[in-house]
Amino acid sequence: xxxxxxxxxxxxxxxxxxxxxxxxxxxxxxxxxxxxxxxxxxxxxxxxxxxxxxxxxxxxxxxxxxxxxxxxxxxxxxxxxxxxxxxxxxxxxxxxxxxxxxxxxxxxxxxxxxxxxxxxxxxxxxxxxxxxxxxxxxxxxxxxxxxxxxxxxxxxxxxxxxxxxxxxxxxxxxxxxxxxxxxxxxxxxxxxxxxxxxxxxxxxxxxxxxxxxxxxxxxxxxxxxxxxxxxxxxxxxxxxxxxxxxxxxxxxxxxxxxxxxxxxxxxxxxxxxxxxxxxxxxxxxxxxxxxxxxxxxxxxxxxxxxxxxxxxxxxxxx
Amino acid sequence: xxxxxxxxxxxxxxxxxxxxxxxxxxxxxxxxxxxxxxxxxxxxxxxxxxxxxxxxxxxxxxxxxxxxxxxxxxxxxxxxxxxxxxxxxxxxxxxxxxxxxxxxxxxxxxxxxxxxxxxxxxxxxxxxxxxxxxxxxxxxxxxxxxxxxxxxxxxxxxxxxxxxxxxxxxxxxxxxxxxxxxxxxxxxxxxxxxxxxxxxxxxxxxxxxxxxxxxxxxxxxxxxxxxxxxxxxxxxxxxxxxxxxxxxxxxxxxxxxxxxxxxxxxxxxxxxxxxxxxxxxxxxxxxxxxxxxxxxxxxxxxxxxxxxxxxxxxxxxx
DNA sequence: TGCGTGGCCTAGACCGCTCTAGTGCTAGAC
DNA sequence: GTCTAGCACTAGAGCGGTCTAGGCCACGCA
Numbered sequence: 038x039x040x041x042x043x044x045x046x047x048x049x050x051x052x053x054x055x056x057x058x059x060x061x062x063x064x065x066x067x068x069x070x071x072x073x074x075x076x077x078x079x080x081x082x083x084x085x086x087x088x089x090x091x092x093x094x095x096x097x098x099x100x101x102x103x104x105x106x107x108x109x110x111x112x113x114x115x116x117x118x119x120x121x122x123x124x125x126x127x128x129x130x131x132x133x134x135x136x137x138x139x140x141x142x143x144x145x146x147x148x149x150x151x152x153x154x155x156x157x158x159x160x161x162x163x164x165x166x167x168x169x170x171x172x173x174x175x176x177x178x179x180x181x182x183x184x185x186x187x188x189x190x191x192x193x194x195x196x197x198x199x200x201x202x203x204x205x206x207x208x209x210x211x212x213x214x215x216x217x218x219x220x221x222x223x224x225x226x227x228x229x230x231x232x233x234x235x236x237x238x239x240x241x242x243x244x245x246x247x248x249x250x251x252x253x254x255x256x257x258x259x260x261x262x263x264x265x266x267x268x269x270x271x272x273x274x275x276x277x278x279x280x281x282x283x284x285x286x287x288x289x290x291x292x293x294x295x296x297x298x299x300x301x302x303x304x305x306x307x308x309x310x311x312x313x314x315x316x317x318x319x320x321x322x323x324x325x326x327x328x329x330x331x332x333x334x335x336x337x338x339x340x341x342x343x344x345x346x347x348x349x350x351x352x353x354x355x
Numbered sequence: 356x357x358x359x360x361x362x363x364x365x366x367x368x369x370x371x372x373x374x375x376x377x378x379x380x381x382x383x384x385x386x387x388x389x390x391x392x393x394x395x396x397x398x399x400x401x402x403x404x405x406x407x408x409x410x411x412x413x414x415x416x417x418x419x420x421x422x423x424x425x426x427x428x429x430x431x432x433x434x435x436x437x438x439x440x441x442x443x444x445x446x447x448x449x450x451x452x453x454x455x456x457x458x459x460x461x462x463x464x465x466x467x468x469x470x471x472x473x474x475x476x477x478x479x480x481x482x483x484x485x486x487x488x489x490x491x492x493x494x495x496x497x498x499x500x501x502x503x504x505x506x507x508x509x510x511x512x513x514x515x516x517x518x519x520x521x522x523x524x525x526x527x528x529x530x531x532x533x534x535x536x537x538x539x540x541x542x543x544x545x546x547x548x549x550x551x552x553x554x555x556x557x558x559x560x561x562x563x564x565x566x567x568x569x570x571x572x573x574x575x576x577x578x579x580x581x582x583x584x585x586x587x588x589x590x591x592x593x594x595x596x597x598x599x600x601x602x603x604x605x606x607x608x609x610x611x612x613x614x615x616x617x618x619x620x621x622x623x624x625x626x627x628x629x630x631x632x633x634x635x636x637x638x639x640x641x642x643x644x645x646x647x648x649x650x651x652x653x654x655x656x657x658x659x660x661x662x663x664x665x666x667x668x669x670x671x672x673x
Numbered sequence: 674t675g676c677g678t679g680g681c682c683t684a685g686a687c688c689g690c691t692c693t694a695g696t697g698c699t700a701g702a703c
Numbered sequence: 704g705t706c707t708a709g710c711a712c713t714a715g716a717g718c719g720g721t722c723t724a725g726g727c728c729a730c731g732c733a
Contacts, residue, residue: 038719048683053721063681083463084402084411085719088688093402102430103617108420112449124460127445131430142442145401274623281598299421305592356689366713371691381711400689406718407691676732683726688719696713702706 038079045073056081087147095126096326097143100154102131105298106313107154110175113319114152123323130157140166150326153177155222163187171329173322176313177222179339188329189339190322192313194223197344198230201265201293201311204346206238209355210262210291214243216252216275218267227295231265247271253278260290262355269294269301272308276351287353297347307350317342356399362391374399405465413444414644415461418472420449423616424631425472428493431637432470441641448475458484468644471495473540481505489647491640494631495540497657506647507657508640510631512541515662516548519583519611519629522664524556527673528580528609532561534570534593536585545613549583565589571596578608580673587612587619590626594669605671615665625668635660 042049047066054061055070062070073079087093098114100107111127118125126146128139136157143151150171156163160179166172167186174189198215205213215231218224228244235242245252247267253275256264266272272294276286286292294301297312321340328336360367365384372379373388380388391397405411416432418425429445436443444464446457454475461469468489474481478497484490485504492507516533523531533549536542546562553560563570565585571593574582584590590612594604604610612619615630639658646654 049720050683050685050722051681054682057721061681066681080459080463082406082465082719083460084406084465085688086721088400088402088406088690089719089721091688091721102426103423105421105423108449111447112420112451115447115449115452127447129429129433129445131426131433133430134433141398142401145398147400147402270621274621277595277598277623280595303588303592305595367690368692368713368715369711372712375691379711384711403689403718404691406720407689409691409718674733678730678732680729681727684724686721686723688721691716691718693716694714697711699708699710701708703704 038081040077041070041073041079044077045070093147093149094122095124095146095148096150096152096323097126097128097140097146097148098152098154099128099130099136099139099143099156102129102134104155106176106296106315109315110154110319113315114323116316117319117323121323121327123327144170149330152322152326160187171326173326173329175318175322178226185338187338188322188325188336190318190325191339191341192223192318192344193341194226194344195230195233197295197311198227198265199234200344200346201295202231202234202238204309204348205263205265205291205293205352206234208263208291208352211240212243212261213240213263213265214245214256214261215265216245216247216267216271218271219246221267224267227267253282256290257282257284260284263291263293263352265293267295269296269298269308269310272310272351273300273306276306276308287351291352293352297345301347301349309349309352310347311344312347314342314345356397358395359388359391359397362395363388411465411467412440413442413464413466414468414470414641415444415446415458415464415466416470416472417446417448417454417457417461417474420447420452422473424494424614424633427633428472428637431633432641434634435637435641439641439645441645462488467648470640470644478505489644491644491647493636493640496544503656505656506640506643506654508636508643509657509659510541510636510662511659512544512662513548513551515613515629516545516583517552518662518664519613520549520552520556522627522666523581523583523609523611523670524552526581526609526670529558530561530579531558531581531583532563532574532579533583534563534565534585534589536589537564539585542585545585571600574608575600575602578602581609581611581670583611585613587614587616587626587628590628590669591618591624594624594626605669609670611670615663619665619667627667627670628665629662630665632660632663 038049038052042052051062052070055067100111114125126143126148128142130136130139153174155176156174164186172187174187176191178191179187179189202213213235217228232242266275272292276292279286284290294308294310297310300306301308301310356367356370360370369380370388373385418429432443444461444466446460448454448457471492473494474492482504490505492505496509497505497507520531535546550560584593590610594610597604612626612628615628618624619626619628
């Protein structure tokens with residue numbers, strides 16, 4: 038920085054002003070400083086910059102290494118912070134790296150808020166964490182009351198199931214089976230949405246747990262009009278197994294998945310699915326984090342985002 | 356830090372000594388400082404710490420957001436740096452975030468070396484980058500001479516193809532077709548390995564490009580003993596298509612993939628595949644980066660890691 | 674002429690650490 | 704009894720920025 042100042046014939050303070058892009062420098066000097074910086078290939082040290090200004094302007098993100106949807110969310114988070122003064126610091130968790138380690142690393146970097154993607158920690162731990170730093174949880178629901186200080190941004194799983202059922206009903210299907218996800222996150226909401234939508238149509242809910250061999254046997258024996266799987270992996274597995282047994286999809290039976298993961302988009306799979314709106318989730322999460330950092334009063338505790346139906350080749354009218 | 360020093364009744368310098376875990380403090384004072392730190396929930400500011408010591412002790416990692424294998428590599432990288440003084444800084448690249456942006460962000464953090472996972476930049480750019488900071492490329496090969504300053508750690512793709520062919524030969528298969536990957540990274544090496552191994556066994560190489568519909572038609576019409584696909588996705592697609600057409604895998608034909616990705620491990624897929632040794636790649640990459648940072652003379656330019664055959668349910672003896 | 678006023682610029686404190694160059698003290702060597 | 708060595712500890716100068724307070728210099732206006 039001193040070198041740039043010397044070369045441009047100004048003080049270090051003026052270099053700082055120019056590099057930050059704030060008013061307070063004449064056009065000539067601004068130009069001169071920028072040229073000197075370019076010639077010396079000078080780029081301000083991010084760490085020093087953040088240290089000097091009292092704050093870090095950094096949102097810490099904890100994501101799972103082996104969850105494809107987190108990749109989508111991260112992509113959307115980066116576009117959500119583009120153009121804002123915020124930057125993102127990533128710390129992954131995985132098989133050998135615990136969530137707590139990732140959080141600790143972010144706190145040691147003095148991030149101003151934490152964005153936790155599908156956190157595994159119990160609600161009580163999250164509440165304790167939220168007492169020290171603003172926390173926004175993405176892609177996981179948290180019972181109200183347990184952790185009121187924690188912000189939540191999530192997809193409306195119940196609406197997602199309802200949307201899927203309504204799509205199938207619109208195609209003329211009547212007997213719609215739900216292969217549910219047991220105790221997986223979101224599974225309960227999806228079951229509820231399924232039940233409600235099916236019942237509302239005057240039909241009877243039929244639930245089976247995950248598509249294992251026996252379940253598939255039963256399905257093949259008494260083929261329903263459509264199957265609503267718990268997620269895309271389950272749906273894809275089901276789809277392949279059914280086809281291997283000579284059942285045409287979507288000819289004989291329609292299949293719907295959840296998540297709009299990359300599996301669903303594969304040409305050989307081409308799965309109709311209900312996806313999460315990653316862009317919107319990300320944008321809302323950043324806004325929520327920002328609001329909490331600034332101490333805005335009116336920050337909602339929980340924001341629920343409607344899902345998006347993606348129609349592909351695994352569903353067809355009766 | 357001053358608060359901790361005051362509470363423990365020592366100087367800030369001694370707190371620094373204790374927090375860094377270096378010798379120079381009496382057991383009593385060490386204990387006292389640690390207790391004070393715990394009571395105040397004091398954790399040193401990472402940025403200030405790195406700023407103060409001239410160096411950052413940080414390896415910058417650029418990874419793709421939508422590449423599952425990078426998740427495995429990251430996991431291995433974190434275990435490779437555990438216990439060393441190094442930390443990792445992640446910057447992802449994706450559809451909207453260019454590799455150059457990620458690299459710039461890492462340089463602004465003053466990382467001491469760059470670990471690029473499957474970089475997309477041309478070799479010339481990498482060479483230019485390597486002139487400014489030590490660079491190690493993972494999971495991509497780089498022609499020698501083009502970028503001698505760039506370190507490379509990669510899997511031996513040729514050996515991988517050879518290993519796969521030898522596995523199939525050992526099972527008694529004779530007519531082995533390779534559905535190759537065209538100009539994808541590593542595809543050329545895999546073709547070469549396939550050709551060499553097949554020819555060495557006195558057989559004739561048969562190459563087809565990717566498993567599209569016509570190719571599958573041809574395969575079904577004149578069923579070979581085994582098919583070696585270019586990667587797991589292609590292999591899984593092939594597997595499903597063949598089964599849907601009534602061809603038993605591995606009963607009628609064996610299928611082998613590449614990469615040992617998560618697809619291959621799915622119970623419904625259960626693909627025999629040749630995988631990359633992520634742990635070893637990661638360890639070697641960290642060592643190489645470390646060597647380059649320390650200016651060790653004897654750093655190899657390219658390190659090639661042998662692949663690992665993972666036998667699952669898609670291959671069977673004739 | 675005197676007096677704000679605002680734009681441009683600089684000196685220097687400060688952010689929260691590390692690290693060098695000491696100081697003071699005890700103990701062993703001669 | 705003096706020297707030296709080594710240990711425990713501290714003062715204070717950085718690290719590379721930001722930011723506050725203030726200086727200087729037109730310029731407009733009474």
